[in-house]
Amino acid sequence: MIEKFDRMHGLPDGFFDITTANIRSLFPKPTLMQLDGRGGDFLFISILLHGNEYTGLKVMQKILADHADDLPRSILLFIGNVQAAEANRRFLPGQVDYNRCWPGTDLVPSPTSQMMQRVVEIALGLPLFAAIDIHNNTGKNPHYACITDPSLENQNLAARFNRVGMVFNHYGVSTMAFNGTCPAATLECGLPGDPRGIEHACRFIEDMLTLDELPHGKPTRHALHLVESHLTLNIPEHISYAFDPAADVDLRFESDFEDRNFTLFDPHQVFGYTRVERPLSITDTDGHDVTDEILRVEKGRIYLNNTMMPAMITRDELVIQQDCLCHLLQDYLPYHEVDL
Numbered sequence: 001m002i003e004k005f006d007r008m009h010g011l012p013d014g015f016f017d018i019t020t021a022n023i024r025s026l027f028p029k030p031t032l033m034q035l036d037g038r039g040g041d042f043l044f045i046s047i048l049l050h051g052n053e054y055t056g057l058k059v060m061q062k063i064l065a066d067h068a069d070d071l072p073r074s075i076l077l078f079i080g081n082v083q084a085a086e087a088n089r090r091f092l093p094g095q096v097d098y099n100r101c102w103p104g105t106d107l108v109p110s111p112t113s114q115m116m117q118r119v120v121e122i123a124l125g126l127p128l129f130a131a132i133d134i135h136n137n138t139g140k141n142p143h144y145a146c147i148t149d150p151s152l153e154n155q156n157l158a159a160r161f162n163r164v165g166m167v168f169n170h171y172g173v174s175t176m177a178f179n180g181t182c183p184a185a186t187l188e189c190g191l192p193g194d195p196r197g198i199e200h201a202c203r204f205i206e207d208m209l210t211l212d213e214l215p216h217g218k219p220t221r222h223a224l225h226l227v228e229s230h231l232t233l234n235i236p237e238h239i240s241y242a243f244d245p246a247a248d249v250d251l252r253f254e255s256d257f258e259d260r261n262f263t264l265f266d267p268h269q270v271f272g273y274t275r276v277e278r279p280l281s282i283t284d285t286d287g288h289d290v291t292d293e294i295l296r297v298e299k300g301r302i303y304l305n306n307t308m309m310p311a312m313i314t315r316d317e318l319v320i321q322q323d324c325l326c327h328l329l330q331d332y333l334p335y336h337e338v339d340l
């Protein structure tokens, strides 16, 4: 069985007036929309794979209003989890995460993964310039692009969004499905609806609509500081926690923990406080538990064993439960640049 999605050619009336709350009046189901432009190739753009991350909708409303009938390049737009968007949720109970079930996923096949498979087949039948997936996150983060394959074309794509870029390896994200076909990146645009994130993503999409080709050379370190995310940090369900060092709970963080996004923690800086032996759980991209390699608890204080950067820290309880507390980043070092 495949989850049903609608296909459209051209923009429906009312597109500029919808919000996520009433999105299903126009898009009752996930929708793949072809918008013809002047050029022969297509920009694939996905929005609302996470229902509450609505910056992508705002971006497309602005871009398409600006280019009403004169798109410099054709667009294949996929509007993802409209049901969750209506409810302002990442995804609904009983649904799979719409950004973990694209080709390459390690989740069991589902109607939603079949839909993504079909969407990718349709996209790959067209000449693609690049594939862009627009997201938000819940903490105070800089804007950055994520790539799953650090190919030069992907690095150059990421560098056009910001000087910090991330290599990440979650199976089944949309970006991974386009590797080897066209440059592909996920844009993390800060908090949902943040005007600066909308503006930044609009400039990037404008660039992608008019650019002849991406540079081929390796971006300098100044142009792109590439970090790697391969560790996910979760709070186990039975652990009570608070962002208040004085709270009477199992696990405590400083109240400004969120401000530590993209800042380095060295092995001697206190990461958090705890009264239990194993307050956190850290997994690598293969899902292996690597908690004991990565952190240590000494006299109620939690330390990391190596210098790392937390990213995408959230204080949102639902996100912590459905996704994670944060990721831990290190500088990306391709194999050939490591002294063996």
Ligand SMILES: [Zn+2]
Pocket: 050, 053, 099, 135, 136
């Ligand atoms: Zn997202």
